Amino acid sequence: MWLLSAQLGLSNLGLILVLTSAIAAIWLSVRITLVVSLIALMAFNWSFVPPLRTFTIDFHQDALLLLAMLVVNIIIASLMASLREKSRQSQAHADAVEALRSWSDRLRDAEDPHDLLPTLQALLMELSSRECALFALQSGLPSKDLASAIAEHGVIAKEQRDALWHCLRSGQSLGPATGRYEELNDLYLPLRGRSIPYGAAMIGNVLVQPFSQSIQAQALCDQMGIALERHHLLCQEREARDQAQAQSVRNTLLAAISHDYRTPLATIMSAASLLEQQDERMSHAQRRQLAKSIVDEADRLRRLTNNILQLARLDAVGTQISADWESAEEIIGSVVHRMRAHIDFPRLKTNVQSGLPLIRGDSLLLSQLLENLIDNAFKYSAPHYPIEVSAFADQHFLTIAVSNKIEGMDASKFEQFFLPFQRGDHQHAEGVGIGLALCRAIARAHGGDLLVKDGDASVRFECLLPLGSQPEINSEEILS
Amino acid sequence: MTLRVLLVEDDRELRATLREALLLEGYQAVTAVSLAEANTIFGQTQLDSNTRAPMFDLVLLDLGLPDGDGEEFLSTVRRRHSTPVIVISARDTDRQKIGLLDAGADDYLVKPFSVGEMLARIRVALRHKGNPLRASVTHYEKAGVHIDLADHRVSRDGQSIHLTPTEFNLLARLVRSAGQVVTHRQLLADVWGQEFIEHTHYLRLYMGQLRAKLEATPAEPQLLLTEPGIGYRLLDADA
Numbered sequence: 001m002w003l004l005s006a007q008l009g010l011s012n013l014g015l016i017l018v019l020t021s022a023i024a025a026i027w028l029s030v031r032i033t034l035v036v037s038l039i040a041l042m043a044f045n046w047s048f049v050p051p052l053r054t055f056t057i058d059f060h061q062d063a064l065l066l067l068a069m070l071v072v073n074i075i076i077a078s079l080m081a082s083l084r085e086k087s088r089q090s091q092a093h094a095d096a097v098e099a100l101r102s103w104s105d106r107l108r109d110a111e112d113p114h115d116l117l118p119t120l121q122a123l124l125m126e127l128s129s130r131e132c133a134l135f136a137l138q139s140g141l142p143s144k145d146l147a148s149a150i151a152e153h154g155v156i157a158k159e160q161r162d163a164l165w166h167c168l169r170s171g172q173s174l175g176p177a178t179g180r181y182e183e184l185n186d187l188y189l190p191l192r193g194r195s196i197p198y199g200a201a202m203i204g205n206v207l208v209q210p211f212s213q214s215i216q217a218q219a220l221c222d223q224m225g226i227a228l229e230r231h232h233l234l235c236q237e238r239e240a241r242d243q244a245q246a247q248s249v250r251n252t253l254l255a256a257i258s259h260d261y262r263t264p265l266a267t268i269m270s271a272a273s274l275l276e277q278q279d280e281r282m283s284h285a286q287r288r289q290l291a292k293s294i295v296d297e298a299d300r301l302r303r304l305t306n307n308i309l310q311l312a313r314l315d316a317v318g319t320q321i322s323a324d325w326e327s328a329e330e331i332i333g334s335v336v337h338r339m340r341a342h343i344d345f346p347r348l349k350t351n352v353q354s355g356l357p358l359i360r361g362d363s364l365l366l367s368q369l370l371e372n373l374i375d376n377a378f379k380y381s382a383p384h385y386p387i388e389v390s391a392f393a394d395q396h397f398l399t400i401a402v403s404n405k406i407e408g409m410d411a412s413k414f415e416q417f418f419l420p421f422q423r424g425d426h427q428h429a430e431g432v433g434i435g436l437a438l439c440r441a442i443a444r445a446h447g448g449d450l451l452v453k454d455g456d457a458s459v460r461f462e463c464l465l466p467l468g469s470q471p472e473i474n475s476e477e478i479l480s
Numbered sequence: 481m482t483l484r485v486l487l488v489e490d491d492r493e494l495r496a497t498l499r500e501a502l503l504l505e506g507y508q509a510v511t512a513v514s515l516a517e518a519n520t521i522f523g524q525t526q527l528d529s530n531t532r533a534p535m536f537d538l539v540l541l542d543l544g545l546p547d548g549d550g551e552e553f554l555s556t557v558r559r560r561h562s563t564p565v566i567v568i569s570a571r572d573t574d575r576q577k578i579g580l581l582d583a584g585a586d587d588y589l590v591k592p593f594s595v596g597e598m599l600a601r602i603r604v605a606l607r608h609k610g611n612p613l614r615a616s617v618t619h620y621e622k623a624g625v626h627i628d629l630a631d632h633r634v635s636r637d638g639q640s641i642h643l644t645p646t647e648f649n650l651l652a653r654l655v656r657s658a659g660q661v662v663t664h665r666q667l668l669a670d671v672w673g674q675e676f677i678e679h680t681h682y683l684r685l686y687m688g689q690l691r692a693k694l695e696a697t698p699a700e701p702q703l704l705l706t707e708p709g710i711g712y713r714l715l716d717a718d719a
Contacts, residue, residue, distance in 0.1 A: 295594070302592050309571065325681035327688055329699050334706040336699075352699035354692070358684055363708040364574075391699075471681040 010048060010062065014069050017044050021073040025080035033080075037073035041066060096216045099123075104223050113227035114138075114151060120201070120224050121153045127220070128203045128211055131155070134221075135164055136191060136199030136228055139235070150199070160202055163188050167200040173218065176206045187211060191221045193229030245315070253308055253434075260304055260434070264297035271297075299342070303375065307438045310368060314441045321362040321445050325471055328356050328391045328398055331363055335370045336389065348374070351390040359398050359465050361446050366400075366465075369442045369450075372435040373402040373461050380459070381405055397448065398467055403460035439463070483537040483606065484508045488518040488553075489568070490545050498540070501595045507602075510536070514547045519556060538605060539565045540598075543573035543580070550580055558584060564605035568593075578710060581663045588661065588710070604659035604716050620655045622717045623702055625694055627655055634694070641693050646671065650686050651694075654704070659716030661707050687712060 021037040028036065045055055049062050057063045103123065110116050117136055124132040133154025142149040145165045156164065163181075167174050167188040174180045175187035187206040191199035201221050203211060211217075271290040279287070313319060329352050336350055370389070377387045381404035391400045436450075439461070443450040448465040485507045489495040495511055502509040512518035522536070539557060543550050550567065557563055564586040569577035577588050586605045589598055620627040624637045629652050634641045643651065649671045654662060664683055668676045676682065687706075691698040705713045 298592065306571070325684055327684040329688060329691075330684065330706045331708065333691075333699055333701045334708055337701065337705060350697070350699045354698070358681055363706075367708045471679075473682060473685060 011065060013048055014044070014065055017041065017069055018072055018076075022076045022080075025077045030077050030081040033077040034074060037070070037077065041070055041073075044069075096213075096219075099216075100219055100223065103220055107223055107227035110227070113224060113231050116224070116227075117151065117153045117199075120220060123220055124201060124203060124217055127213055127217055130206075130209075130211070131204040132202060133160070133204075134191070134199060134201035135161075135168075136224075137168075137232075139232060141169075141196060154202075156202070160186060164200040164202060168197050171197045173214070177210065177214065183207075187214060187217075189214070189218050189221045191225035191228065193225045193232075195229065198225050198228035198232065253312060257308065261301065264300045264304075267297045268294050268301075303371075304434070306368065307372065307434050310365070311434060311438045311441060314438070314445055319445070321365060323360045323362055323446075325358045326361045326363045326366065327358055328352070328400055328465075331366050331370060332389055332391060332400065335367050335374065339371065339374055347378075347384070347386050349386050349388045351388060353390075353392040356391060356393050356398060357467055357470055359446075360468060361465065365442045365445070369439045369463060370400060370402070372439050373463070376435055376461075377402050377404040382457075393467065396467060397464045399462050399464050401460055401462045403458060405458045482506065482508045484510065484535060485602070486510050486512065486518065486521065486536045486539045488512045488515070488540065488545070489542045490514060491542075498595075498598070501598070505599055515545050515550070515553050516547055518553055522553075522556060536563055537609065538602060539563055540568060540602075541565055541585075542568040543576050544570050550576060551583060554580055554583055554585060562609065564609050566598075566601055566605055574709070578663060581661065581710065582665050586660060600716075600719070607718075608657070608660060617656050617658070620658055620714070620717055622715060625703060627651065629655060636694060643690075643693065647686055647690055647693075650683075651690060654712060654714040658714045659719065661711050661713045663711040665711075667711060683712075 017040055020040055021033065024036045025033045042055065045057065045066060046053065049066070050058050057066070106119070107113055107116060114136060117134060121132055121134055124134070131154070133152070133156045135150045135152040135156070137150055139149075145162075163174060163184065163186070167190050171190050171192060172178075172180060173187065173189045175184040176182050178187070185205060185207045187203040189201045189203070190197040191201060201217075203214075203217060271294045274282075275287060275290050282290075332350060332352055336348060340348065374387065374389065381387055385405035387402065387404040389400070389402050391398065393399070440450040443463050443465070446465050448463065451462045451464065453460045453462060483506075485502055487495065487498055487502065487509055489498060489511065490513050495513070499509045499511055510521060512521050518539075518541075522539075541550055541553065554565055557565055565580075565584075567577050567580050567585045567588040568591060569588055570591045581588060586608065587601050589601060618629040620629075626633070626635045628634075632648065634643055634648070634651070650667065653667060653670050664680055665677045667683060668679060672679065672682060687704060688698070691701050691704050694703060695701045703715045705715060707713055
């Protein structure tokens with residue numbers, strides 16, 4: 001000690017004291033730094049300032065030195081403290097911004113923000129270290145406070161629920177330090193969308209222990225409110241679109257029914273009434289002819305009815321087809337077998353590539369599709385020319401095609417038969433329109449499409465069905 | 481002896497027409513308008529008091545009845561007799577129809593159907609009567625195809641055809657129910673085993689192989705017919 005004092009001199013030693021105090025200020029709080037500085041100053045006085053081993057000071061300049069050191073220590077301590085406070089604040093701010101950003105990302109990615117309500121509750125509990133609860137509207141704001149209109153998360157007492165409803169309806173926060181209902185024990189924050197609030201959150205026990213981060217909590221809540229609002233609007237829009245589509249399909253179907261049912265019904269009616277009233281005057285051959293036309297027209301009605309019902313089903317919102325592994329060869333085989341009973345035998349030809357892969361599909365729908373295409377080909381083909389049904393596969397698609405020659409008709413006309421259902425106008429709705437529109441609807445329900453290709457006085461309908469990976473067979477004898 | 485048919489159909493016009501067709505064909509027809517009535521008729525007259533034989537040789541059952549479940553009625557019928565049951569279905573009762581076929585109904589007709597079709601199904605069902613799987617049936621011959629189950633021999637136009645054991649089992653199952661529809665489930669369970677009843681793709685591939693070996697044009701089968709969404713039917717040898 002003495003050696004130090006002799007070597008450096010009192011004023012240089014004083015710098016060590018200032019250094020100590022500065023280092024202490026880096027880690028310690030203001031008060032402790034000041035206490036430490038004061039103790040260090042006393043110790044300095046005791047050890048180095050003459051007379052040694054006492055707290056008395058002999059010289060005026062020593063007293064001045066000690067006083068200056070004390071003032072410098074105080075300044076250093078308070079500067080460091082304010083610096084630390086500033087850095088803490090900016091860190092907290094950055095954390096808050098980051099938390100908000102990641103919260104808004106999660107909300108944006110969520111299919112239904114209602115699923116994230118428990119997450120919001122957890123975030124508020126983490127932020128406030130208190131019990132939190134919240135509720136959100138399921139859809140629009142009801143005129144009365146209905147329990148069925150909201151989804152609750154967390155434990156909510158009755159008076160708390162009333163306060164939440166009040167908060168939701170007013171769109172303003174309530175509770176301590178909000179200027180409204182300050183006597184409440186809990187803080188209530190609305191989940192505000194851009195137009196109206198979509199829910200409310202509650203942070204417990206705020207009256208006793210004040211809660212400083214209500215701004216951050218409100219920001220989290222508002223993000224949720226905006227997400228709920230967006231979801232609500234999307235739902236409304238989808239509903240409106242579905243309704244409009246259902247309406248348009250219904251109109252088209254009605255137009256088709258009124259147009260297409262009349263002719264076969266009229267034929268059946270006249271043939272049957274003729275049989276009923278003029279039976280004895282007719283020859284056997286005449287009676288047979290009438291009976292045959294009744295059967296044929298009834299069959300036409302059957303097909304038309306099946307098509308219309310199926311189209312209505314496929315157009316129903318959210319229809320799923322019941323898919324299984326199906327073989328195109330089998331579907332073609334069963335349809336051709338059935339149709340041979342009604343139609344001109346030699347004109348219908350099949351050309352099916354052997355060893356076709358299986359497809360995922362609904363065999364009844366695909367049969368109906370093929371039956372409609374063949375029926376259509378017979379209606380619009382030039383007489384005596386063959387009608388070919390073929391099937392082949394490439395890497396991605398299995399194609400079932402029906403082609404025939406046409407006379408005196410533009411093949412591009414077929415494309416417009418699809419249109420009524422796409423545009424929602426129904427001027428062109430005819431039996432063939434329903435049939436083809438259904439074919440396309442079936443192909444699309446299978447993830448494929450129906451295409452029309454016209455060539456040299458011929459038309460070809462191609463139904464493309466996507467090929468996935470083939471099913472596994474655990475048997476050594478397959479394909480033997 | 482006149483064959484007796486119980487016709488369960490709620491629509492008045494259709495009931496009258498079908499009844500007329502059955503009578504013209506020489507069957508005796510008793511009609512019921514609901515499942516409750518069918519149950520009563522069937523319960524009361526199960527056994528003829530004189531001959532102790534079942535009162536009905538066949539049941540035609542419409543599924544679109546207002547008062548309930550065809551399955552219950554099927555089990556009532558099946559409890560004591562192997563009386564054949566042919567199910568009549570509309571499109572909206574398709575699922576119920578498959579359930580009933582799996583549960584042991586003999587065949588089905590989809591509305592609207594022709595009388596000729598109905599009578600043909602009735603004839604096949606009556607031939608199979610009492611023997612749903614007719615183990616005794618060992619021969620099948622149609623359109624140049626000969627099948628001898630006992631000797632494990634299959635030939636087409638005189639040429640012997642080699643079948644793998646699974647192909648043979650599948651064909652044998654169809655031969656025993658020739659003329660009748662056999663559902664996917666029944667085939668998978670009988671040929672591969674209960675745990676395979678969802679593996680429809682096995683059927684698609686093996687039926688494809690069978691057709692390639694037995695049919696002149698596999699894409700236009702004349703014998704091994706597909707009933708889309710239901711199962712398969714081997715053409716009746718007498719058809």
